[in-house]
Amino acid sequence: MRAFLRTAIVLALAIGLIALFLHNVDLWRVAGEVAEARPEWLALSLATMLVNLAIRAVRWQVLLRPLGPTTFAQAFRATAVGFAASSVLPARAGEFIRPYFLARQTRDARPEGLSATGAFATIVLERLLDVVTVVCLLASYVFFFGRGLAAANPALFAVVRWAAASAGAGALAALAMLFALAGDPARLGRVIGRLERMLPAALAGVIARVAERFARGLGVVRRPRALLVALAWSFPLWLSIAAGIWSVAMAFRFSVPFTGSFVLIAMLVLGVMVPTPGAIGGFHEAFRLGATLFFGAPDTAAVGAAILLHVFSIGPSLLLGVVFAAQEGLNLTGMRRLAAQAEQGQA
Numbered sequence: 215m216r217a218f219l220r221t222a223i224v225l226a227l228a229i230g231l232i233a234l235f236l237h238n239v240d241l242w243r244v245a246g247e248v249a250e251a252r253p254e255w256l257a258l259s260l261a262t263m264l265v266n267l268a269i270r271a272v273r274w275q276v277l278l279r280p281l282g283p284t285t286f287a288q289a290f291r292a293t294a295v296g297f298a299a300s301s302v303l304p305a306r307a308g309e310f311i312r313p314y315f316l317a318r319q320t321r322d323a324r325p326e327g328l329s330a331t332g333a334f335a336t337i338v339l340e341r342l343l344d345v346v347t348v349v350c351l352l353a354s355y356v357f358f359f360g361r362g363l364a365a366a367n368p369a370l371f372a373v374v375r376w377a378a379a380s381a382g383a384g385a386l387a388a389l390a391m392l393f394a395l396a397g398d399p400a401r402l403g404r405v406i407g408r409l410e411r412m413l414p415a416a417l418a419g420v421i422a423r424v425a426e427r428f429a430r431g432l433g434v435v436r437r438p439r440a441l442l443v444a445l446a447w448s449f450p451l452w453l454s455i456a457a458g459i460w461s462v463a464m465a466f467r468f469s470v471p472f473t474g475s476f477v478l479i480a481m482l483v484l485g486v487m488v489p490t491p492g493a494i495g496g497f498h499e500a501f502r503l504g505a506t507l508f509f510g511a512p513d514t515a516a517v518g519a520a521i522l523l524h525v526f527s528i529g530p531s532l533l534l535g536v537v538f539a540a541q542e543g544l545n546l547t548g549m550r551r552l553a554a555q556a557e558q559g560q561a
Contacts, residue, residue: 227488231495235502239517247466247518255465256522262458263530266451267293273343273447276440277336282328284320291538292316298535301492301528309337318542339444342385347448348483349382351456351476359473374477455479459523466519468511478504492528 271290278284296312313333320328356375456475459482463470470478478501485500486493501520505511511519 228490228495231488231490231499235495235498235517235520240514243514244518244521247512247515248522251465251518251522252467253465255461256526259458259461259465259523260526260530262454262461263526265454266458267297267531267534269447269451269454273444273451274336274340276444276447277339278316278328278333279440281332281336282320284316284328288316288319292319294531294534295539295544296535297528297531298533298539301532301535304489304491306489310334313337315539315542343445343448344452345381345385345483346445347452348476348479349378349385350449351452352378352480353382355473355476359471360477374480377480452479458526462519462523462526463505463509463511465522466511466515468505468509468515468519470505470509470511474509477508492524494524497524497527 267290271286271293274289274293275284275286278289292312292315295315296308298308299311300306300308313330313336316333317328317330352374356378360374456472456479459478460470460472460475463475463478481500481504482497485496485498488496490496498517498520501523502513502516505516505519506513
């Protein structure tokens, strides 16, 4: 019943956002805008999506080092499978599948394998590094490149500046909390182990072991050099993402400078928080709003650009992920079952 209710809510969100996105839109004109888009810029945008996957895999290797060695191929395959799962399953299920798929691969390579719980902790850290990077890019636009927007729309610019400052403070606070959490994984396990006074001893022991493994997964936080390396990889990753977004804007002839894509990135980050499969609806409406409100793009062209950018964003990872999952004997039903098991395990 709980799963059915969650699915119904997610479907209602997706339908509502798509209806909002396509409200009063002439689909024939959208098709015409897509047909007139410049193909060389679209090809560049599509190429950046493969670059993004590769950089994500390299960065994940850095974060995984405290848990044990992993190869680029293992990290790349798991990343593709995770993003493919998020494209077709709700609630960003791929974030749960990624560490379990990686642990499965490493068990095949070496008997001891890799802790799936520890690997999941690195996913949490990845998201924090992403937020820090996106906030830095947005701040660079707000304070250095966005003077035209400040003059044209001071109220909107003030909202963007406030959002950048709030997100930055929240990300730094979360990093500090994780730093403290990773300081002594064994102590964390002992503290949580005291729950046996209120819970059955067996259950409290399981919780303690899981918490300790999770904290060990955050071990890179206590390694400043490794953390800086991971953060350094985050900037080319998000600049590559920015290049993909900007290329689509150029294909549709929008008046968007390259640094303007930093604002569109921030809008898309908010849009993909809606837990629909593949961020359907939220991604599209966020891009449309960003392109029209901030840069005066025509609504019909913004709709066409949002649709193509979304296809490019999920297409390469979806195709690669399906192939890699099939090689491991996983189909869509298997990925859905794995996501449910992984989510229950992390819970």
